[in-house]
Amino acid sequence: MLDKRKNTENFSQLYDKYVNKIFNFIYYKTHHKETAEDLTSETFIKALTKISGFDENKGAFSTWLYQIARNTVIDFYRTQKNNLNIDDVWDLSNEEDIICDLDTKQKLTKVKKYLKGLKSEQREIVILRVWEGMSYKEISEAVGKTEASCKMAFSRTIQKLRREMPLSIFLALLLF
Amino acid sequence: MDKQIKQILKDVYSIDKGLKMHEQALVKIIQELLRSKPENKIDENFVRELRAKLVERVRLLKESQPRKNMFNTLFNKRFAYAFAGTALIICAIVVFMGLPKDNGKISIKEGDRFVVKDVGENAFGDISFSQQIQGGEDETYGGKGGGGLPAEEMEQPITMPAPNMVNYNYTYNGEDFEVSGGEVVVYQRIKGDSISKAFANVLGKINLSFVDFDKFRNTKINSLEILEDREFGYQIQINPRQNIISIYANWEKWPREGFDAPSEMPNDEEIIAITDKFLADYGISLDMYGKGDIVKTATFGVVSEYVSVVYPLKINGQIAYDQTGHKYGIRVGVNLKYNKAISVSGINANIFESSQYTAEADKDKIMAFAKDGGLSKNYVYPNATKTVNVELGTPKLALIGIWQFSPEDKTDAKEIFVPSLIFPIINMPDWPYINKTNVVVPLVGEMLDQQNNPIPGPRVFQ
Numbered sequence: 001m002l003d004k005r006k007n008t009e010n011f012s013q014l015y016d017k018y019v020n021k022i023f024n025f026i027y028y029k030t031h032h033k034e035t036a037e038d039l040t041s042e043t044f045i046k047a048l049t050k051i052s053g054f055d056e057n058k059g060a061f062s063t064w065l066y067q068i069a070r071n072t073v074i075d076f077y078r079t080q081k082n083n084l085n086i087d088d089v090w091d092l093s094n095e096e097d098i099i100c101d102l103d104t105k106q107k108l109t110k111v112k113k114y115l116k117g118l119k120s121e122q123r124e125i126v127i128l129r130v131w132e133g134m135s136y137k138e139i140s141e142a143v144g145k146t147e148a149s150c151k152m153a154f155s156r157t158i159q160k161l162r163r164e165m166p167l168s169i170f171l172a173l174l175l176f
Numbered sequence: 177m178d179k180q181i182k183q184i185l186k187d188v189y190s191i192d193k194g195l196k197m198h199e200q201a202l203v204k205i206i207q208e209l210l211r212s213k214p215e216n217k218i219d220e221n222f223v224r225e226l227r228a229k230l231v232e233r234v235r236l237l238k239e240s241q242p243r244k245n246m247f248n249t250l251f252n253k254r255f256a257y258a259f260a261g262t263a264l265i266i267c268a269i270v271v272f273m274g275l276p277k278d279n280g281k282i283s284i285k286e287g288d289r290f291v292v293k294d295v296g297e298n299a300f301g302d303i304s305f306s307q308q309i310q311g312g313e314d315e316t317y318g319g320k321g322g323g324g325l326p327a328e329e330m331e332q333p334i335t336m337p338a339p340n341m342v343n344y345n346y347t348y349n350g351e352d353f354e355v356s357g358g359e360v361v362v363y364q365r366i367k368g369d370s371i372s373k374a375f376a377n378v379l380g381k382i383n384l385s386f387v388d389f390d391k392f393r394n395t396k397i398n399s400l401e402i403l404e405d406r407e408f409g410y411q412i413q414i415n416p417r418q419n420i421i422s423i424y425a426n427w428e429k430w431p432r433e434g435f436d437a438p439s440e441m442p443n444d445e446e447i448i449a450i451t452d453k454f455l456a457d458y459g460i461s462l463d464m465y466g467k468g469d470i471v472k473t474a475t476f477g478v479v480s481e482y483v484s485v486v487y488p489l490k491i492n493g494q495i496a497y498d499q500t501g502h503k504y505g506i507r508v509g510v511n512l513k514y515n516k517a518i519s520v521s522g523i524n525a526n527i528f529e530s531s532q533y534t535a536e537a538d539k540d541k542i543m544a545f546a547k548d549g550g551l552s553k554n555y556v557y558p559n560a561t562k563t564v565n566v567e568l569g570t571p572k573l574a575l576i577g578i579w580q581f582s583p584e585d586k587t588d589a590k591e592i593f594v595p596s597l598i599f600p601i602i603n604m605p606d607w608p609y610i611n612k613t614n615v616v617v618p619l620v621g622e623m624l625d626q627q628n629n630p631i632p633g634p635r636v637f638q
Contacts, residue, residue, distance in 0.1 A: 015227060020218050027216040034466070037222050038493040044226060045463070048233055076493050080361070093356075099573055104214040111212045130206060131213045133180060136187070155191035161205050162198055 011051070014061065015044065021132070022069050025142070028127050029073045029088035031100040031108075039076055043069040059144065066142040087120050114165055122157040129154055181206050225467055228456060233463070300364050300531050303580065303592055304622040343560040344610065346547040349602065350570030357537025360619050363491050363575070363593040366527040372396035372416035405429070408516060419525040423458075425511075425518045433513070442515060444470045451485040451508040454517035462487055464526045465505050466495055482518065484509050491528060491593055494575045499551050501598040501614025504577045528593075535595075536621040545624050546599050550615035551576075564605050568615055571597035576616055594618045 022043055027036040046068050054064050077086040086092065089100065108115075115123055124143055128134045136147040136154075143150065184206055189196055376395035389395075400414040409429040413422045442450070448468040455462060465487040473480070489496040489505035498504040509519035536542055546568060548554070576596040581589045599615040618624065 011230075012227075015230065019223055019226065023218045024216060027214065031214065033216065033219075034495060035493055036216070037219070038466070038490055040222075041226050041229065042493075044230060045233060048230055079492055080494075101214070104216070107212050107214055111208055126209070129184065130209045151187055151191055155188045155195070158188055158202060158205065159192070159195065162201050165205060165208075 011048070014065075018062065018065055019044070022065065024132060025066060025128075026069055026073055028131065029070075029090070030076075031089050031104045033101055035076070035099070039069070039072050043072050046072065060141045062138075062141040063144045067144065090116050090120070090123060111165075114161055117164065118157060118160070122153055122160075125150055125153050126157050180210075221467060225452070225462075228452075229463060298531060298533060300362060300529075300590075300592060302622065303362065303533070303594070303620060304625060341557040341560045341562075343556055343563045344549065344554045344566050345563050346549065346566045346568055346615065348543060348546070348599075349567040350599070353570065355535070355537060355539050355542060355619070357535050359532040360535040360595040361530050362533050362595070362620060363528040363530050365524070365591040365593075366529055367417065367419055371419055371525065372398070375400060375414070375416050408514070421520075421523040423520040423523075430518075431514075441512060446515075447483055447510055448485055450510055450515055451487075451517055454508060455487075455506070455520075460506070460520070460523060462506070464490055466490055466503070468508075469503055471502070471507070481512055482509050483512060489522075489524075489526070489577075491526075491575055492530075496575045496577050496593055497596075497598060497616075498577055499616060500612055501574075501576075501600075501616050533620045533622070535619050536624050541624055542597065542617050542619070545617045546571075546597070546615050549612075550599070550617050551578075552612060552616075564610065565603070566601055566605070566610065567603040568599040569602040571599045571617075573619075574598050576618065578618075594620055594623065 019040065023036055023040045026039045026043070027033070030036045030039065043065070047065055050068070054061065074087050077088060077091070115126070118126070121143060125139055128139045128142055129136075134142070136150050139150045140147045145153075181203060185199065185202060188202065195202065373396055375397035379397065380390040380392070380395065382389060397414075397416050400416065402412040402414070403426050404410045404412075405426075407429055409426040410423050411426045413424070415421070447470060451468055466489075468485040468487050471484040471486050473484075485508045486503045487506040487508075488503035496504045504522075506520065506522040508517050510516070511518040574596060575593040576598075577591060577593050579589050579591055596616050596618045599617070601610070601613055601615065604610065604613065
């Protein structure tokens with residue numbers, strides 16, 4: 001899709017195609033609308049300025065773009081917190097995430113603890129599959145893995161959640 | 177069962193058939209995850225503005241690397257119309273904001289990108305208010321470096337007539353919150369003199385028959401004013417020493433008629449569209465700023481001829497606020513009679529240093545500071561004629577821009593951005609009018625020390 005020589009107008013199409021997805025991807029890592037908007041801007045500006053270094057033989061454009069988005073979020077939190085172990089909002093303690101959107105905070109009450117307990121990549125795959133409804137092909141491009149390994153990772157993560165999520169949640173759900 | 181859940185389960189079973197025996201639990205987990213999905217919807221205005229920003233970036237890339245960058249023509253055909261109106265008069269601004277060299281313009285690197293350099297702990301020295309000169313009679317109430325912030329409700333001195341000596345009793349009525357202590361990152365804007373020297377360099381190239389500017393050595397431009405000589409023209413004031421550009425109406429070229437409020441005033445979106453267009457037309461970059469927001473002011477029932485839009489500065493993704501807790505950045509005034517931008521302030525080179533300072537860990541101390549009125553304390557009258565209860569709501573964490581003046585050189589000010597809590601006032605009293613809508617408390621420990629924050633004296637009309 002990105003032929004450097006003959007089609008330089010594609011970025012507008014790519015922007016339209018990915019801006020929603022990248023925003024959502026970042027939002028799920030920040031839980032704060034303004035921060036997500038800012039980091040989405042940063043992601044696309046970086047993509048624009050670094051596009052000459054993009055090599056489509058090495059991977060899909062979406063993989064490259066998601067990686068920029070992921071790194072942008074990591075840089076944001078690590079700079080803010082001066083902590084090299086923080087990748088996104090899920091790594092913050094509850095006391096630290098006071099700038100999160102209140103609605104999101106409330107919606108996540110029940111599952112936050114369990115999602116926090118996952119590895120960053122496992123969480124990403126679950127979120128992209130369940131919240132974004134992405135196919136494994138799309139997920140594999142977003143996380144830069146094969147479809148098969150994404151399927152495997154998702155399956156294992158669901159098993160882990162089944163083991164760890166307490167019975168009380170299931171019982172509560174049965175009442176619905 | 178929902179189609180999406182069915183598909184998810186099908187994929188899971190294709191990996192491990194044994195999981196089918198836990199189907200009920202798996203369904204519940206997936207249902208719970210779906211129920212927990214945040215309601216995040218992208219803002220269409222944001223999408224539009226980001227696209228415009230990218231178009232502008234492409235334009236700059238095109239000018240700087242005409243043959244190397246694949247994005248030279250990116251967007252251009254599709255969105256070129258958005259940038260058709262760039263005017264020559266602002267070439268000075270464009271130079272200031274950083275343009276390439278190879279098209280005949282001077283490049284000044286500092287302004288062309290957002291830069292934050294970490295310079296270690298406590299690198300800005302003592303940033304408590306004790307190090308600043310105290311404001312004189314005509315300066316901002318509360319002294320403490322307030323000067324220069326463009327705020328509609330810049331903390332004005334309390335100028336109550338003597339019979340109305342009002343005390344304010346602040347109480348907290350928000351949700352419980354915690355402070356974690358540790359360190360916070362403080363930013364300081366860097367000035368530098370390269371822009372000043374670059375302007376002097378340009379001047380040196382001008383050959384006048386009666387004076388040779390090139391003979392002067394190590395020159396800098398202290399200030400520069402450019403006038404647009406046309407109807408509805410502007411005057412551009414450049415302060416290269418502070419790296420600040422301001423734009424005002426060139427009043428000689430604007431009609432001087434009275435203002436009659438039109439029957440239909442433009443709505444917020446229309447006003448922001450006016451300022452968006454003005455900034456885009458004049459090539460004023462919003463790369464480091466958030467989207468425009470109408471500045472709400474107390475009108476007291478009077479229809480104003482002017483309204484302002486603020487594009488908040490963002491430092492490492494954090495929106496900056498002024499000392500009154502309002503968004504701080506590029507501010508565009510709009511004349512509602514002509515629906516034209518009439519002023520722009522806050523255009524600045526965004527180069528910062530960051531440094532870590534010890535955060536205040538004592539919540540009681542923070543609350544005590546808030547109950548004194550925060551950064552703009554209120555004098556407590558011994559014989560007050562009235563006491564007004566002011567309720568504070570749940571605070572939000574934000575960067576607050578604070579000007580600090582050097583004790584040695586009153587003309588030299590530094591601008592720092594300090595992580596702070598902004599407590600909104602949730603019961604604005606109708607009368608007596610209180611001159612703030614927020615109470616701001618910096619989170620740097622040394623800024624909260626009582627001895628560094630003297631309560632100001634009363635200001636009473638004689």
